[in-house]
Amino acid sequence: MMGLTPSIRCYTIVCGPEGVAAPVLLTPHQKQWYMLGKESAPHVTLAVGHGFEARSLGPMIRRASKLTWLPTSTPGIYKATSEKMWRFMEPDTTEKCLPERLPLPRHHGKPYTDHPSTEALLSTVDSSLWTTSPFDKQEGERKVLMYHSSKLDPIEKGQTTCSRYVAAVAKAIDKTAHLVMCHPLQIHTHHGVAAHLTSKEFTFSAKRKTKIQNKCTQSHISFVNTDKNMADALNSEEGLPHSCAEKAAQELKLRPDLKNEPIDNPDQWLYTDGCCYKGEEGNVAAYAVVQQLSDGSHVTLESAIIPQPASAQLAEIIGLTQALIRAEGKVVNIYTDSAYAHGSVHTDGPQWVRRNFTTAGDVPIKHRTQMEKLISSVALPAQVAIMKCKGHQHLKNRVNAGNNAADKAAKKAGGYLPRQMVRKAQEGELSGSTLPLKVNVGDWVRVKVHKRKWLEPRWTGPYEVKEVTSHSVQVRGKSGAPWHHLTHCTPAPTPSRTLTEVRADLSSKTTI
Template identity: 30%
Template structure:
């Protein structure tokens, strides 16, 4: 169904091959739909839930005699954050999604949710480190709070596991999975078993790493890292000035792991960031493909990925934190001092000429097409006026490809696909879409399509608050008699006795002012002064 939904938002409407295939598949499935029972609201519901390949699969059923009769089949795609979560958390996200999908059919009647994991135990534990507090609270409110929902672990054949989803190997067979959720949680979120935060006894090698970044008197930055022992330097290299101190620490730790390949090692570092990546967050980031919730790469993503690969090289490694710039009274402090001074010395060393970067390589990776040959074919079939428009803007033709400023020219018939690709599964804004497209491709006049696409996106309209319209400035109606409407305000004056403020009351009909000293600006004091005013006693309370 997703290709059909995507085709609805394209402007102009374009039926892609994937959407056409989905349409024919949908017609075939509807014509051969299995018999489903009607909901009986005098019986409790049973919702079988499972998750596979980032899809939530569910079967809503009720008891029929001594058997279970299905009432509806449901499926949905998890968001990027849920897809990158451990397997037991994906089951929780799937349960939340399917409860929302079946809410209009269950209608707050009793429902038993059966899942392959103990959802109650997972959500009742202390907030896990691999999700935000807001997501944890939202899951608890959606799954644990409803009185009509009972959570159970499915110990029988789960019919939702038999629902087909697109996969290279066809429909997966159901296998009985008996496990302890907390043990599985520890296995999927813990760091490598060969990595620890406790010092090893009698290691083969003890290393000290440090990265440094500083600016000289002229404001130029210098970056470098070093790997040493207590008395010798094993590796030291300068880094580009654009490299941050955190990235230098990651590269130093990566180099140390490579030097300790096949050995047991204690590696000391004064960077809590590098140690946290290796021991706390690196595994979770690796599961999520080193992407943030918006689908963009995390900071220092390539260096983090290199470190996670390098951690598998040592036979056993302990990553230990050492105090920076301490007194040189211990071997750890001496080794850290040597690594720190070496990193600063090597940072000012001029870099060797970096390898030339082929600017055309990333620009020719047309990610919304299968190959560059298809783009060349689409360019040759473009109208003559469009090609002349490219040439009028200094476009060049080389190796069968039109490009402008080293950016491939995109024909207008590919604009819908390009806009859909730029919007992506993370539903970025029109400004980010325009920035991404203009950075990689030459597509004049595409801003109107990005604006229309984001405006027609149902998910963006549902989730984005939009721009709030300010109410227009209006004038109050003119009062008809004295003290029908008044204006009240406080002004601060020099202290006199116990009074710090003056309550000013102005009649909007005649402009008559009244000024009363008050000790504070509270509502209670203001009301008492208004009540005690003789004018109010004579005229009555105001509207």
């Protein structure tokens, strides 16, 4: 064969973990010279997989010849049913080859990265054999493959920094899924994503939280803490070591020392309340701020009617705002029975600030101007605790007394007076048909049947009256001797025969 250029036919290309190769059809004459092991098959090596050698491709081609192939969505590409192996059916070429006999070193056929003369060997390879895709590894060096950017929705914008980061990671995983295709994916981050997903500071709704958790906890995804992150330059706050739970707990409050429990030995105990009712010309709303003194008495610091358009929620917000302004520079405990005002400070307020006072529909919130004033007023006291109490309770304690005093002051400021609707009775005499039935003991009555079928009588009896009260009677002859209301009875004539005589008469007729 030396000096000859025999023709070989390559009819397909096979790609597997070991690499890429094209099976070769040998003529009977060529088979005499081609020495091959039983577990191998003739082929042309196109690429060697990482961690394998060129001699691994022969057994791969041998296995490929025995596999079952199914077509894929890509024309000409088939996939093996039992192995991670693909086959390209389009190529069918005949090439000339030049047989040589060369002493091969031990490193022959190993991945090019292990070759002692990598750069020299790569320069001799035809550039058309290498893809120019930016997704190839560049000798272990990390390259920027693509920049991804997605806009957070209004709900996500209202979350804490770490929660917004986790939501953004979930979006990035979803948007790049067509590139990753469930291959191992490492996410380099300074956040404790897995721990934050299960913490109470991750304040998404249950449905949205489950959706984000399912995306971030897929089996092929792992999170890696690293000192070098290519995304650090995008945000100066990123890259600083922190605890996501502690950072989120601080951002969930309007001020770090805002409390939801009473402060010991405060300078003031304040109670706020609002009042709203339907007046002659529309809604009338008022608020009041009451201070509770050390002896248990109460002083109204401020109360007024709010301008139109008025509502109970707006009155409660204004009352709490004025209480905070009155407590500027002081240590204060403030109570309100409004869940709306209390939630605006402890729960909704921080989210509204982060998303610029807009709702989930990206429209301005109701009472925006007054809400901005309330949130800015939270910073005025030296120390502040804002608590929610139950309203209109009849308990004898300090909190209930203060809340009732604020409620009375707000109603007084709004001019609220209790009202009662009554109906005037018409004058006249009752007719005889509407008067109660007059029954005495020994009289006979019929009793109304309440449960009956279509053809059964409406009344049963007559029965003799046994006992009489002002509104009911008890009759003889009914099991259990029940009582019946007089409106369910009607007079009946005295029977001409007794029940015993009737039964005897019926018995004699039956005998005949």
